[in-house]
Amino acid sequence: MRGRRRRPVGQDCIQPGANPLHQHQTNHQVPEREKQRTEIQVESNVVVAVRVRPLTEDEHNRGDETIVYCPDQHSLLVGASGQERAFAFDVVLGPESSQHAMFQECGMTRLIDMAVQGFCCTVFAFGQTGSGKTYTITGPHSLFLEGSHDALLAGLMQRSLSYLLQLVGQSEEGFHLYASYLEIYNEQVHDLLNPCLPYSLAVRGSRTQGFYVENLSVVEFHNLDSFMRILEGGMQNRQSSSHSQNEHSSRSHSILTVHIKGMSTQGKLCVVDLAGSERVREGDSIEELLEETGNINRSLLTLGKCISSLVDPIKRNGHIPYRDSKLTKLLSDSLGGSGITLMIACVSPTLGNLQETLNTLRYSSRAKRIKNRPMVKRDLREKLVVSLQREICRLRQENLLLQQHLSSAHKAGAGGSGLEAKYSGSMSSSPQHAKDVAGIRTGSSCSETSLRSLLQELMRENDKLQ
Numbered sequence: 001m002r003g004r005r006r007r008p009v010g011q012d013c014i015q016p017g018a019n020p021l022h023q024h025q026t027n028h029q030v031p032e033r034e035k036q037r038t039e040i041q042v043e044s045n046v047v048v049a050v051r052v053r054p055l056t057e058d059e060h061n062r063g064d065e066t067i068v069y070c071p072d073q074h075s076l077l078v079g080a081s082g083q084e085r086a087f088a089f090d091v092v093l094g095p096e097s098s099q100h101a102m103f104q105e106c107g108m109t110r111l112i113d114m115a116v117q118g119f120c121c122t123v124f125a126f127g128q129t130g131s132g133k134t135y136t137i138t139g140p141h142s143l144f145l146e147g148s149h150d151a152l153l154a155g156l157m158q159r160s161l162s163y164l165l166q167l168v169g170q171s172e173e174g175f176h177l178y179a180s181y182l183e184i185y186n187e188q189v190h191d192l193l194n195p196c197l198p199y200s201l202a203v204r205g206s207r208t209q210g211f212y213v214e215n216l217s218v219v220e221f222h223n224l225d226s227f228m229r230i231l232e233g234g235m236q237n238r239q240s241s242s243h244s245q246n247e248h249s250s251r252s253h254s255i256l257t258v259h260i261k262g263m264s265t266q267g268k269l270c271v272v273d274l275a276g277s278e279r280v281r282e283g284d285s286i287e288e289l290l291e292e293t294g295n296i297n298r299s300l301l302t303l304g305k306c307i308s309s310l311v312d313p314i315k316r317n318g319h320i321p322y323r324d325s326k327l328t329k330l331l332s333d334s335l336g337g338s339g340i341t342l343m344i345a346c347v348s349p350t351l352g353n354l355q356e357t358l359n360t361l362r363y364s365s366r367a368k369r370i371k372n373r374p375m376v377k378r379d380l381r382e383k384l385v386v387s388l389q390r391e392i393c394r395l396r397q398e399n400l401l402l403q404q405h406l407s408s409a410h411k412a413g414a415g416g417s418g419l420e421a422k423y424s425g426s427m428s429s430s431p432q433h434a435k436d437v438a439g440i441r442t443g444s445s446c447s448e449t450s451l452r453s454l455l456q457e458l459m460r461e462n463d464k465l466q
């Protein structure tokens with residue numbers, strides 16, 4: 001018996017290595033010259049990883065037949081013995097794969113490295129209902145609903161954030177991290193961090209920002225504990241229900257976005273857990289449930305159409321039907337734009353789910369032909385102002401030191417050259433200079449022009465003092 005409830009509260013195989021998610025280049029290896037302009041990486045395919053879940057207890061007790069095999073880390077055989085179909089993907093993880101292996105092998109660390117460098121990176125899990133999407137992204141429901149603290153079961157989300165916090169902690173960029181968390185349920189966007197809002201949020205489009213959700217809460221966090229509070233609160237507010245295929249089925253698409261703001265970069269990591277596709281069965285006659293399933297299937301269908309258009313060399317440059325669903329609007333940048341995308345296809349191993357498994361794998365095979373053109377836009381002006389401010393501070397220190405030397409030479413009786421009197425205090429005589437120094441000291445913004453003239457003034461004076 002199923003019953004929906006809303007909880008209250010608060011091809012062809014791409015060569016691994018040919019893809020940016022498999023190239024391990026750390027931040028400090030990027031040449032400085034490259035960092036200072038709008039960066040565009042060569043076109044890269046969407047990376048697709050497939051995870052096959054193990055038999056559930058019920059399937060095991062019923063003696064369900066297994067029809068999915070993983071001969072190696074890049075291939076899958078699906079179907080009854082002698083009639084198997086072969087598929088190849090970037091990464092294939094079998095039923096025995098641990099959560100740790102999933103995180104290490106699917107290309108997630110590279111995705112986070114690139115988000116820190118300023119790219120817009122997205123990972124999304126998709127597949128039939130009950131195929132293991134939520135387990136892969138956040139770990140089993142027991143972690144959130146039953147208070148289990150088994151760290152080995154933590155999903156990609158927790159592992160990714162732990163890795164991200166480690167990366168930004170080691171950097172001198174002074175990164176700030178912010179999170180937002182939303183769900184799309186029946187084509188309506190709800191803020192999972194502010195569930196008391198009586199209305200759904202609007203998805204707007206702008207030339208500069210692309211599609212975005214208006215008035216969505218954004219919360220700053222500093223460590224894994226504060227991130228986990230955000231995640232747990234949001235998870236408890238998600239729409240879920242129990243049905244024949246899954247006791248805790250997510251009935252909405254969820255998108256958790258982590259904004260990574262550096263000195264001149266604004267990277268983004270989006271983690272998307274799609275609602276499972278599900279066939280409507282006899283007896284599922286409750287109108288609300290039919291509408292819910294219809295909406296899930298419709299937005300997944302639109303996603304499928306966008307993917308088909310994106311891999312078609314002719315259609316790709318024409319109209320892509322992103323606007324047909326909120327999900328595709330919000331994923332438009334990850335799929336067809338300047339982002340980097342990792343797709344995780346989850347499949348069940350049993351004969352009873354063969355058709356759905358084949359659908360998911362065909363969908364994934366098409367998706368891995370999508371090409372992205374990853375791009376990071378740096379705010380060069382902001383970066384320039386910061387470097388001018390640093391240079392001015394350095395020159396002022398040098399200036400101070402030179403004046404001290406001059407003063408001690410004078411006191412030692414070297415004779416009044418007049419230089420000390422001439423130069424000491426000369427920098428503070430200009431009101432503009434005093435204002436700029438105050439600005440630099442308080443960290444308030446100064447214009448680039450006034451910073452440049454101050455810099456030149458300091459350099460001239462230091463030359464004279466030397």
Ligand SMILES: Nc1ncnc2c1ncn2[C@@H]1O[C@H](COP(=O)(O)OP(=O)(O)OP(=O)(O)O)[C@@H](O)[C@H]1O
Pocket residue numbers: 052053054056095127128129130131132133134135136140141246248249250251274275276277346
């Ligand atoms: N890799 C795995 N190892 C062990 N158990 C798993 C694994 N993947 C999934 N499961 C179990 O299978 C069941 C279904 O998984 P999950 O809820 O993650 O599916 P889902 O794809 O998110 O479903 P829905 O779309 O209905 O929300 C759960 O009981 C989960 O604990």
